[in-house]
Amino acid sequence: QVQLVQSGAEVKKPGASVKVSCKASGYTFTSYVMHWVRQAPGQRPEWMGWINAGNGNARYSQKFQGKVTITRDTSASTAYMELSSLRSEDTAVYYCAGSETYYSYFDYWGQGTLVTVSS
Amino acid sequence: SYVLTQPPSVSVAPGKTARITCGGNNIGSKTVHWYQQKPGQAPVLVIYYDSNRPAGIPERFSGSNSGNTATLTISRVEAGDEAGYCCLVWDSSSDHWVFGGGTKLTVL
Numbered sequence: 153q154v155q156l157v158q159s160g161a162e163v164k165k166p167g168a169s170v171k172v173s174c175k176a177s178g179y180t181f182t183s184y185v186m187h188w189v190r191q192a193p194g195q196r197p198e199w200m201g202w203i204n205a206g207n208g209n210a211r212y213s214q215k216f217q218g219k220v221t222i223t224r225d226t227s228a229s230t231a232y233m234e235l236s237s238l239r240s241e242d243t244a245v246y247y248c249a250g251s252e253t254y255y256s257y258f259d260y261w262g263q264g265t266l267v268t269v270s271s
Numbered sequence: 272s273y274v275l276t277q278p279p280s281v282s283v284a285p286g287k288t289a290r291i292t293c294g295g296n297n298i299g300s301k302t303v304h305w306y307q308q309k310p311g312q313a314p315v316l317v318i319y320y321d322s323n324r325p326a327g328i329p330e331r332f333s334g335s336n337s338g339n340t341a342t343l344t345i346s347r348v349e350a351g352d353e354a355g356y357c358c359l360v361w362d363s364s365s366d367h368w369v370f371g372g373g374t375k376l377t378v379l
Binding site: 187189196197198199211213214247249255257258259261262263264 | 304306312359365367368370371
């Protein structure tokens with residue numbers, strides 16, 4: 153069955169960067185698009201961007217442009233989300249989610265990764 | 272940017288019907304997806320393309336979308352339905368995905 157398994161919780165200091173991974177199994181990795189979504193405490197989820205796992209093209213939300221970089225390693229069936237210049241407001245649970253195309257619903261979700269930014 | 276509005280909470284007695292709304296400007300012209308999320312768990316798709324149920328989702332879950340409101344309806348509500356529910360829309364004008372604020376369903 154399809155599984156998206158994310159890396160573990162992170163604690164970072166303000167100004168640092170964090171890189172979260174999402175390992176896919178149970179389907180052809182390159183045939184799907186991978187999105188990243190974050191949910192801060194008490195806030196609505198926010199779409200951050202997506203990557204076409206086949207050709208590596210990525211598209212970012214205007215809000216996160218310049219702050220997030222989404223990449224993938226096809227040999228490892230893994231997508232990555234790197235967030236830079238961390239601030240306390242970036243404390244949130246980050247999810248990866250797969251869809252057939254960038255404009256279709258999110259079929260599968262990772263379990264989430266808590267990133268805490270604290271001095 | 273496109274905005275989706277949901278009521279923060281809905282309460283319903285077991286066996287009754289819960290209706291959770293998702294409001295947006297002319298949302299009926301877009302397709303709406305609904306997710307259920309329980310504490311500490313990843314979201315689960317319960318309705319896609321306005322009214323379709325994924326495999327494994329009970330028939331008690333249904334969806335509709337017209338005008339400025341999309342609605343998730345849960346019939347014969349059970350205690351296990353207590354969770355957060357969130358709508359999701361693709362806004363083609365901005366090429367962005369947009370989430371609703373989420374609704375906490377409480378089963379009395």
